[in-house]
Amino acid sequence: MVLGIESSCDETAVALVRGDRTILAQRIASQDEAHRPFGGVVPELAARAHADRLAPMVEAVLQEAGVALSDVDAVAGTAGPGLIGGVMVGLVTAKALAFAAGKPLIAVNHLEGHALSPRLADASLQFPYLLLLVSGGHCQLLGVEGVGRYRRLATTIDDAVGEAFDKSAKLLGLGFPGGPALERAAKAGNSARFVLPRPLLGSDEPHFSFAGLKSAVLRARAALAEPTEQDIADLAAGFQQAATDCLVDRTARAIDTFPEGTALVVAGGVAANQAIRGALADLAAANGLPFVAPPQWLCTDNGAMIAWAGLERFAAGDVDDLSAPARPRWPLDPAAEAVRGAGVKA
Numbered sequence: 001m002v003l004g005i006e007s008s009c010d011e012t013a014v015a016l017v018r019g020d021r022t023i024l025a026q027r028i029a030s031q032d033e034a035h036r037p038f039g040g041v042v043p044e045l046a047a048r049a050h051a052d053r054l055a056p057m058v059e060a061v062l063q064e065a066g067v068a069l070s071d072v073d074a075v076a077g078t079a080g081p082g083l084i085g086g087v088m089v090g091l092v093t094a095k096a097l098a099f100a101a102g103k104p105l106i107a108v109n110h111l112e113g114h115a116l117s118p119r120l121a122d123a124s125l126q127f128p129y130l131l132l133l134v135s136g137g138h139c140q141l142l143g144v145e146g147v148g149r150y151r152r153l154a155t156t157i158d159d160a161v162g163e164a165f166d167k168s169a170k171l172l173g174l175g176f177p178g179g180p181a182l183e184r185a186a187k188a189g190n191s192a193r194f195v196l197p198r199p200l201l202g203s204d205e206p207h208f209s210f211a212g213l214k215s216a217v218l219r220a221r222a223a224l225a226e227p228t229e230q231d232i233a234d235l236a237a238g239f240q241q242a243a244t245d246c247l248v249d250r251t252a253r254a255i256d257t258f259p260e261g262t263a264l265v266v267a268g269g270v271a272a273n274q275a276i277r278g279a280l281a282d283l284a285a286a287n288g289l290p291f292v293a294p295p296q297w298l299c300t301d302n303g304a305m306i307a308w309a310g311l312e313r314f315a316a317g318d319v320d321d322l323s324a325p326a327r328p329r330w331p332l333d334p335a336a337e338a339v340r341g342a343g344v345k346a
Helices: 032-038 043-065 084-101 110-121 161-171 178-186 211-222 229-257 274-286 303-315 341-345
Strands: 002-006 011-017 023-030 074-080 105-109 129-134 139-146 149-154 264-267
Touching: 002 043, 002 084, 002 303, 011 043, 011 303, 023 043, 023 303, 032 043, 043 084, 074 084, 074 110, 074 303, 084 105, 105 110, 105 303, 110 129, 110 139, 110 264, 110 303, 129 229, 139 229, 149 229, 161 178, 161 211, 161 229, 178 229, 178 274, 211 229, 229 274, 264 274
Parallel strands: 002 074, 074 105, 129 264
Antiparallel strands: 002 011, 011 023, 129 139, 139 149
């Protein structure tokens, strides 16, 4: 039984998860209202909110589960990557709880939380599998060979797809958070009306690129003097379709380069997008692979995925001491070669 704490961006989350995949209790506190006036996450505000909320949320989770802190087997906390202020708040809280209770600490890579979350949702999912990890800060294809064993097959050379969704939504005046708002607008749109680029589609290069697509949305929006609601919906639909086409094309290439993958898996906040999930399910079926996607709530940042990653590491005998650092960047595959553009950070 592991207590998990997540605070890498703008969700404060705590969960208690048992080794049989039972989520005994969880809390997730959104900060959307605090950041909405700024059109994006303000790191200082996010860190302060984590500091205010974490202690009462931990208390509420333990109370709901009917256990004491002394009953848990370990405490897991996100140690990066993410907004460093928020990461520090959550990790220090996890360290304090582990020290006070005399329990092991597990410093979890936030990306590993996403990467292993499908195994929390689906007990039949076995290693190795091909993972498309798509979020506001990351867009990667990974061969997941085991706990702590990740082979990066592709990354983005500029923007993550989630960032492109959010920025495009802001350009279209759709509000915050941008990704879900753009998806809602796209449902009423004609995706074929605007001709938008598909960067690197069909390329021998394995990576992703979304900066050019985002710029094309900016130009198309600027060409509309007084856009109607339908104009915005059509642009949203066009962007979503272009982004989906790029994700599917790059993932199809990765299926060929990682033939040992037993399933196609998607995780991360953008994995909640229904159009993208549907297109990836079709791709998996066309290649004779099972398709695994966590429930939508498990795609976005949450404490259960951190607790589960902690459980997987705890079972493997992998724990950390109290000197574990908070990291703004923490690649899952440190041995992967740097790529051009912003991909050097991945």
